[in-house]
Amino acid sequence: MFLCTNLLTAAIGISAFAAEASAALLPEKDDIPSLLYTRNEASNSSSSWPYGPFSTSGRDILNTKGEAVTFAGVNWPGSGESMVPEGLEWASIEDILNQVQSVGFNFIRLTYAIEMVDQIYERHGEDVGLEISMINALGYENGTKVTKEIIAKNPAFNKDTTRFEIWDHIASVALSKNIYIHPDVHVGKAQWCCNNTDGNAWFDDYNFPVANWKRGLQYVAHWASAHNNVVSMSLRNELRRAINETAPTETLGYNWVTLVGNYTAATDAIHSANPDLLVTWSGMQYDQDLSALIQGKNLNTAPCYKCDAIRDGLRRDPIVFDLASHPWANKVVYELHLYSMSENLDTGSCPIIFAELYAAGFNAIGMPPPPACNITKDCPTAARNTPVIISEFGAAQDVSLFNDTLMNCLQDFTLQNNVSWAMWSLAGSYRIRSGAQGVGDTWALGNYNWTGWNYPEGVEKWWKPWVSSMF
Numbered sequence: 202m203f204l205c206t207n208l209l210t211a212a213i214g215i216s217a218f219a220a221e222a223s224a225a226l227l228p229e230k231d232d233i234p235s236l237l238y239t240r241n242e243a244s245n246s247s248s249s250w251p252y253g254p255f256s257t258s259g260r261d262i263l264n265t266k267g268e269a270v271t272f273a274g275v276n277w278p279g280s281g282e283s284m285v286p287e288g289l290e291w292a293s294i295e296d297i298l299n300q301v302q303s304v305g306f307n308f309i310r311l312t313y314a315i316e317m318v319d320q321i322y323e324r325h326g327e328d329v330g331l332e333i334s335m336i337n338a339l340g341y342e343n344g345t346k347v348t349k350e351i352i353a354k355n356p357a358f359n360k361d362t363t364r365f366e367i368w369d370h371i372a373s374v375a376l377s378k379n380i381y382i383h384p385d386v387h388v389g390k391a392q393w394c395c396n397n398t399d400g401n402a403w404f405d406d407y408n409f410p411v412a413n414w415k416r417g418l419q420y421v422a423h424w425a426s427a428h429n430n431v432v433s434m435s436l437r438n439e440l441r442r443a444i445n446e447t448a449p450t451e452t453l454g455y456n457w458v459t460l461v462g463n464y465t466a467a468t469d470a471i472h473s474a475n476p477d478l479l480v481t482w483s484g485m486q487y488d489q490d491l492s493a494l495i496q497g498k499n500l501n502t503a504p505c506y507k508c509d510a511i512r513d514g515l516r517r518d519p520i521v522f523d524l525a526s527h528p529w530a531n532k533v534v535y536e537l538h539l540y541s542m543s544e545n546l547d548t549g550s551c552p553i554i555f556a557e558l559y560a561a562g563f564n565a566i567g568m569p570p571p572p573a574c575n576i577t578k579d580c581p582t583a584a585r586n587t588p589v590i591i592s593e594f595g596a597a598q599d600v601s602l603f604n605d606t607l608m609n610c611l612q613d614f615t616l617q618n619n620v621s622w623a624m625w626s627l628a629g630s631y632r633i634r635s636g637a638q639g640v641g642d643t644w645a646l647g648n649y650n651w652t653g654w655n656y657p658e659g660v661e662k663w664w665k666p667w668v669s670s671m672f
């Protein structure tokens with residue numbers, strides 16, 4: 202988001218594994234107690250919902266029955282300083298997920314910070330308890346107060362319940378409601394996301410050490426193996442050019458070659474930890490652009506907005522991303538975002554938006570080129586059909602929703618082309634955001650105190666009909 206401004210089994214598995222793991226080494230699959238890999242027979246993933254593991258075939262995500270699966274859902278923010286999904290001090294996990302389910306959503310993109318895993322390694326395998334996490338983020342007074350409120354609303358927890366135990370609970374309750382949980386790395390250092398100067402922008406930016414990122418992804422991939430409804434996870438949210446105002450030329454190689462090199466290595470890391478998972482790949486410039494990968498362009502020379510040129514790129518051997526050549530060829534799903542604050546894309550007309558989305562990566566779903574391609578003159582075909590989803594977009598949740606151009610265009614686009622999506626966002630209010638505590642969000646579905654919707658009419662007359670038309 203870019204804006205100015207069987208629970209017990211899994212828990213034991215995680216901490217047993219973590220206690221053994223050396224802080225210096227990535228865990229290998231063989232080091233993980235088999236407990237973590239034993240799926241509960243009662244919820245045998247391949248013979249009951251969600252019929253996982255999932256794989257891709259052309260533009261479709263398929264379950265083990267060979268059925269195409271569509272996601273329609275929400276982002277649930279959890280990457281703020283407290284590193285616990287927002288809202289739990291206002292409502293129980295059950296109540297929040299009932300709200301989610303009442304709209305018909307089947308998908309939650311659960312955002313997190315790699316710092317959460319870094320802290321586990323710093324503590325030699327121990328995750329951080331709820332109260333310590335809240336005090337670190339909110340200070341002693343509000344930290345202890347919010348901890349009490351979370352426990353009051355969620356009596357299964359106590360002040361020592363860890364962040365990943367809270368995730369276990371969320372995933373288990375979501376499973377009971379046939380809702381997928383998709384963990385999404387929003388940031389390295391826990392904080393509000395995203396801007397070019399926040400240190401989380403690009404590989405090896407000051408809050409984005411690549412080794413920690415891959416270690417964090419592997420930890421979450423292991424965690425996912427205890428939860429049948431975690432069928433996918435993301436690599437990284439909204440990559441963007443890192444801007445260091447005191448050293449404006451230090452841009453860390455912001456280009457396609459760096460992107461594909463790091464994504465390939467990270468997908469290898471996830472796949473070795475948990476080969477069942479789908480892995481979503483997001484694009485350049487706040488996840489607006491995947492064109493070079495999808496069109497099979499030479500990554501040394503393919504254009505992209507504000508990228509660092511590889512000046513001798515024409516003389517280098519071409520580098521082309523070939524998904525089919527990787528062991529995870531049928532596990533990658535592309536994800537794109539579009540907001541009205543886009544720096545470079547026109548979000549003012551549906552025909553243009555459709556043509557832009559096509560060029561950015563939706564050509565990979567095999568849709569016909571939209572009519573406005575005769576204006577944009579940039580609608581190449583894809584090298585290969587692959588699933589593409591819209592994992593973030595959003596706008597104010599008030600009467601303006603009904604007449605918001607971009608929102609209506611995206612609705613039309615997903616319905617006409619059967620494209621999965623997740624709106625930004627469920628919260629509500631944030632414990633802490635950009636330094637302020639108790640921050641409400643007019644773009645959220647939920648109201649400040651998570652007792653209902655910000656704009657109930659929008660949920661009834663806009664979101665619900667859209668969701669039900671997707672299935």
Ligand SMILES: *[C@@H]1O[C@H](CO)[C@@H](O)[C@H](O)[C@H]1NC(C)=O
Pocket residue numbers: 204205206396397398399
């Ligand atoms: C980006 O983050 C910096 C702090 O890292 C902040 O000072 C600045 O205002 C932010 N810019 C925007 C546009 O939000």
Ligand SMILES: *[C@@H]1O[C@H](CO)[C@@H](O)[C@H](O)[C@H]1NC(C)=O
Pocket residue numbers: 242245246247248
């Ligand atoms: C799970 O279901 C699959 C497909 O029905 C079956 O092959 C497998 O043996 C089952 N596993 C367990 C542990 O029940």
Ligand SMILES: *[C@@H]1O[C@H](CO)[C@@H](O)[C@H](O)[C@H]1NC(C)=O
Pocket residue numbers: 269270271617619672
């Ligand atoms: C969209 O996908 C669903 C499967 O999730 C399928 O049932 C439906 O027929 C598809 N609709 C179109 C228009 O392709």
Ligand SMILES: *[C@@H]1O[C@H](CO)[C@@H](O)[C@H](O)[C@H]1NC(C)=O
Pocket residue numbers: 407445446447448451
């Ligand atoms: C910006 O670049 C300067 C000069 O290389 C460096 O000393 C400083 O640490 C950088 N700042 C950040 C926040 O990365």
Ligand SMILES: *[C@@H]1O[C@H](CO)[C@@H](O)[C@H](O)[C@H]1NC(C)=O
Pocket residue numbers: 404405411453454458459461462463466
């Ligand atoms: C990942 O990104 C960093 C920072 O730009 C770069 O130095 C490194 O070469 C990249 N890794 C790969 C495998 O491409």
Ligand SMILES: *[C@@H]1O[C@H](CO)[C@@H](O)[C@H](O)[C@H]1NC(C)=O
Pocket residue numbers: 572573575576
């Ligand atoms: C583009 O095609 C549309 C019909 O699909 C047509 O109405 C329009 O005039 C064309 N525009 C240009 C610039 O050719």
Ligand SMILES: *[C@@H]1O[C@H](CO)[C@@H](O)[C@H](O)[C@H]1NC(C)=O
Pocket residue numbers: 603604
């Ligand atoms: C705003 O949206 C509503 C509901 O879709 C529609 O009836 C109305 O005509 C729209 N108003 C304008 C000014 O476009």
Ligand SMILES: *[C@@H]1O[C@H](CO)[C@@H](O)[C@H](O)[C@H]1NC(C)=O
Pocket residue numbers: 339340342343638639
């Ligand atoms: C405690 O949280 C409230 C919002 O719930 C906020 O208004 C207040 O400033 C916070 N106190 C401190 C010391 O940050």
Ligand SMILES: *[C@@H]1O[C@H](CO)[C@@H](O)[C@H](O)[C@H]1NC(C)=O
Pocket residue numbers: 648649650651652
């Ligand atoms: C929750 O917020 C709504 C408005 O968003 C307000 O009407 C209601 O009184 C609040 N409830 C509580 C318990 O604070």
